[in-house]
Each structure stands twice: as C-alpha cells, then as structure tokens.
Amino acid sequence: xxxxxxxxxxxxxxxxxxxxxxxxxxxxxxxxxxxxxxxxxxxxxxxxxxxxxxxxxxxxxxxxxxxxxxxxxxxxxxxxxxxxxxxxxxxxxxxxxxxxxxxxxxxxxxxxxxxxxxxxxxxxxxxxxxxxxxxxxxxxxxxxxxxxxxxxxxxxxxxxxxxxxxxxxxxxxxxxxxxxxxxxxxxxxxxxxxxxxxxxxxxxx
Amino acid sequence: xxxxxxxxxxxxxxxxxxxxxxxxxxxxxxxxxxxxxxxxxxxxxxxxxxxxxxxxxxxxxxxxxxxxxxxxxxxxxxxxxxxxxxxxxxxxxxxxxxxxxxxxxxxxxxxxxxxxxxxxxxxxxxxxxxxxxxxxxxxxxxxxxxxxxxxxxxxxxxxxxxxxxxxxxxxxxxxxxxxxxxxxxxxxxxxxxxxxxxxxxxxxx
DNA sequence: CATTATTTTGAACAACGTTCACGTTTGAGG
DNA sequence: CCTCAAACGTGAACGTTGTTCAAAATAATG
Numbered sequence: 001x002x003x004x005x006x007x008x009x010x011x012x013x014x015x016x017x018x019x020x021x022x023x024x025x026x027x028x029x030x031x032x033x034x035x036x037x038x039x040x041x042x043x044x045x046x047x048x049x050x051x052x053x054x055x056x057x058x059x060x061x062x063x064x065x066x067x068x069x070x071x072x073x074x075x076x077x078x079x080x081x082x083x084x085x086x087x088x089x090x091x092x093x094x095x096x097x098x099x100x101x102x103x104x105x106x107x108x109x110x111x112x113x114x115x116x117x118x119x120x121x122x123x124x125x126x127x128x129x130x131x132x133x134x135x136x137x138x139x140x141x142x143x144x145x146x147x148x149x150x151x152x153x154x155x156x157x158x159x160x161x162x163x164x165x166x167x168x169x170x171x172x173x174x175x176x177x178x179x180x181x182x183x184x185x186x187x188x189x190x191x192x193x194x195x196x197x198x199x200x201x202x203x204x205x
Numbered sequence: 206x207x208x209x210x211x212x213x214x215x216x217x218x219x220x221x222x223x224x225x226x227x228x229x230x231x232x233x234x235x236x237x238x239x240x241x242x243x244x245x246x247x248x249x250x251x252x253x254x255x256x257x258x259x260x261x262x263x264x265x266x267x268x269x270x271x272x273x274x275x276x277x278x279x280x281x282x283x284x285x286x287x288x289x290x291x292x293x294x295x296x297x298x299x300x301x302x303x304x305x306x307x308x309x310x311x312x313x314x315x316x317x318x319x320x321x322x323x324x325x326x327x328x329x330x331x332x333x334x335x336x337x338x339x340x341x342x343x344x345x346x347x348x349x350x351x352x353x354x355x356x357x358x359x360x361x362x363x364x365x366x367x368x369x370x371x372x373x374x375x376x377x378x379x380x381x382x383x384x385x386x387x388x389x390x391x392x393x394x395x396x397x398x399x400x401x402x403x404x405x406x407x408x409x410x
Numbered sequence: 411c412a413t414t415a416t417t418t419t420g421a422a423c424a425a426c427g428t429t430c431a432c433g434t435t436t437g438a439g440g
Numbered sequence: 441c442c443t444c445a446a447a448c449g450t451g452a453a454c455g456t457t458g459t460t461c462a463a464a465a466t467a468a469t470g
Contacts, residue, residue, distance in 0.1 A: 008417095029322075033458060043419045045460075054458065114382075115320075117234070119458095132383045160386045161374055161394040168373015169366055177319075178337045181365045189366040196405035197398070204401070213448095238427060248450045250429075259427065324427095 012050040014040050020061045020109065028058065028112045058116050059128045065109045066131050072102050073138045088145035089198030095138050096166045096194045100186055103170050114171070139163060146201045162197065166190060217255040219245050225266045225314065233263070233317045263321050264333045270314045271336050277307050278343045293350035294403030300343050301371045301399045305391055308375050319376070344368060351406045367402065371395060 018039045022031045033054065037044045051057045076098035077091060103110045118124055139159040147155065169190055172180035181189050223244045227236045238259065242249045256262045281303035282296060308315045323329055344364040352360065374395055377385035386394050 029325075032456090034456095044458095045420065046418060048459070049417070114380075120234075129383055135384075157386065157390055157394060158397075160377075160384070161398055164374040164377040164385055165370035165398060166373070168371070168376060169369040171373060171376075172365075172369040175319075178334055179340075179365070180369055181362065185362055189362060192363075193366055193370060193402070196402055196409070199408075200401035200405040203404075237425085239425090249427095250451065251449055253428070254448075 008050065011040065011042065011046075015047065015050050016057065016060045016064070019057050020064060023058075023061055023112050024106070024108050027108045028115050031058070053119070055116075055118050055122060056125075058112065059125070061109065062113050062116065063128065063131055065106065065113060066134070068106070069099075069102050069110075070134050072098055073135065077138050077141075088142035089195060089202070091142040092139065092162070092198055093191050093194045095142075096190050097187060099166060100170045100190055103174055104183075107174060111174075135163060136160065143201075146198060147204070158201075162194075165197075166194065169193065213255065216245065216247065216251075220252065220255050221262065221265050221269070224262050225269060228263075228266060228317050229311070229313050232313045233320050236263070258324070260321075260323050260327060261330075263317065264330070266314065267318050267321065268333065268336055270311060270318060271339070273311070274304075274307050274315075275339050277303055278340065282343050282346075293347035294400060294407070296347040297344065297367070297403055298396050298399045300347075301395050302392060304371060305375045305395055308379055309388075312379060316379075340368060341365065348406075351403060352409070363406075367399075370402075371399065374398065 015036060018036050019031060022035060022039075031054070033047055034044055036057075037047055047057075051060070073095060076094050136156070136159045139162060140155060143155050143159055143162070144150075147158070150158070169181060170186065173183055173186045173189075174180075220241060223241050224236060227240060227244075236259070238252055239249055241262075242252055252262075256265070278300060281299050341361070341364045344367060345360060348360050348364055348367070349355075352363070355363070374386060375391065378388055378391045378394075379385075
C-alpha cells in the first residue's frame, strides 16, 4: 500500500526531471506531453495522475530553477557580509554578474521562468508565488549599506527596481533580437550600470 | 484587373487591423485564425492568400505598434533639442516615462513585440528587423550631451543598455508576477533610476 | 479466493495552424 | 458577347497540441 504512493512520488520526480530536460534542450515550446510520457515510460493519460496539468509541471520545473539560482546567488554573496558602502557596490556588481551568468548557463530554463503564462483563467498556486521573492534578500543588504537613511519599504522598492533593470539588460541581451546589448558586452555593461547606480545612490545619502 | 489586387490589399489591411484588435483585446494567445476569418468575412484558407502565415501577421501588427511608439517618443522629445547636460537628463526621464506610458496604454500590443517568437526554424524577415533600431535615435542625443567624450560605438552600446534597463523595469512592473515593482510606483522608480544614472554619467565625464 | 476499490491505459475529443483538391470567378483574345 | 485558361476563394481534411474518460488491469480487503 505504501508502495503505490512511493512509486508515484518517484514517477512524479522522473516526470519533472524529464520536463526539465526537455525545456533545457528545446525550450518551453519543446515541452510535449507525448514526448514526456514516452521518456518516463508511462501512458499519455498517466501524466495527469502525477500532475494536474502542464502548467503545474512547468511551475515545478521553475521551482527547481529558482532554487538553483538562489544557491548561485548565495554563493556569490557569502563572503561579503560587510556593511561598508565601498564593498556594497562590489557586492551588487557580483550579484548582477552572477545573475547574468546563471541566465547564460541556464538559458532556456531561466527564460521559462518569465515566458510561461498560466492557461486562460488559471491562477498561479500559492507555493509557486512564495518562491519568487527570495532573490531580493541578496540585494537588500548591500542597498541598505548604500542608503542607510532609507526606510525598509523604500529599500524593498529600490531592490525590485534594481533587479528589474539588470534583468532587462540580461533578458534583451540574451535574445536574438537586434534591440539589445550584444552578448559579448553584457557583463561589461551590467557592471557599468550597476556601478553608476551604486555611485549615485551613495552620494544621494 | 487592377481591382483584384486593390481589393486584396484592402483585405490584407482589414486582416491586419482585425489581428491588431484581437491582440489588443485578448493578447497574443487570443489571436485565432478562425476568428480572424470570421471577422474579416473570408474563408479560413483565404488568410494564407493575404499573408504567408500567422507569424507574418504578428510581425505586421508589431510594425504598426513600433510606428506608434516611435511617434510617441518623437512627440516627447521634439521640444528638447538642447544639448545642455542638465536638460539631457530631463529628456532621458521624459523618454523613459513616455515608453512606460506607451506600454501601459498598449499593454498587449507592446507585450507582443517581445513575447512573439517565430515558428521553429523560421527566420525574421529583413523588413521587420530594420524597424527595431529606431528607438535608440531618441536616447542617443541626450546621452551624447551627458558623455561628450564617449565614442559613437560606446554611446550606441550605452543607449542599448539604458533602454534595456528601463524596459526591464516596465516589463516586470506590468506583469502580474510578484517579482516586480508595483505598477503604482513604476513612474517614480523609473524617474529615480534614470536620474541616478544621468547624474552618474555626467560626473564621470 | 472473491469482491471491491484504485490506478493505469490509450483511444477519442476539441482546438489549433496549415494545406489542398475542387468549384467559381475573372479578364484578355476572338 | 462568347470562350476558356489562369487566378482565386473555399471549407473539408490533416497533423499537432493538451486533456478527458470508459474500460481494462491491478491492488486491497474480507
């Protein structure tokens, strides 16, 4: 009796892994229910015993991606807990570069985090929402060092803005469209922008 | 004989308009060939006499959106041709705010510009590519005022970076995801960031 | 071992973009 | 005004999607 649920859990895991592989290799649009069933070795319909629908599957893959991103950011900031404002800018630069590197190395999975939209009328489940906030933790500390007089809500807002700005540069830069910063110059431009903002924020204080 | 091609042209126009309406109302994923045929009053297959495929249709709608965006930016910058560096920052702020306002007011059409991806293996046609660069014209002049010593390629790169940063803030801010700056604070944050960057760039000179 | 509950299955469904054989319309030449 | 080949419009049909569900297979229980 315990065997059934256990095996199910294992199959669900396998399904998520297979989905992750498919997205990493062929992008979100390359994720096909029939391919997954084939790879996992179950019937097409069996997918819906393991997962409510494809949306949930994509969200579960996204959850894993976010966790990996989080650990990459943790690693990039672990040494620099100092609150001096000189290091703060360096930390912000390190975070931004780490984000950019993660996006490059996990291009399709990272894109999926932002490309994916729930089916018409469906709402993002709670467990998926709560994961999205973790990234700001890392930005918050250095920002506080740069702007000690700012209130917590102000810092919150600023960290979101800063993240969004860097995200935009990375996102457009890693797209093929001509609009963007060429990938070769991405790191340099990110550093320049973050440093410029760091300087401006420090002087404003 | 002239009548046929003329009518065809008119029908193509009607098709593009219908597509634009559908996207504006229901988003890119709400664009359905059958609905279009219905609305334009032609057979399903007739669409493919007016347009190669859905991709081309989306690109033609995008072309119109870009033209409207361009004229909005032109209007926002027409007065401020001055090269003083004090006005330059103001101009950059105005451009960014105009971009944000345009995105808000044309949410689905603007999103489509970046959401859309060509079908597997298909390549973006030349006429669609050449339109994408026009936006940087507006950013270039004020940037040159702020950084008179920078080379043209450097300014090019910087303008792309700046655009991408603002774009990121707007894009995430207008999404429903929790990652982003709340829509109510969007304008303020954009102004703050652009002003901070303007200040940093001016002092660097 | 029999019977009931659960799970797995894959054929069937609906919706999608795209194609194509078939009539119909058209317009230049007689 | 008529002819007829060429151009055009048509909607049924195709290949893919994700999703469902009656039935078959399996597991649990008495």
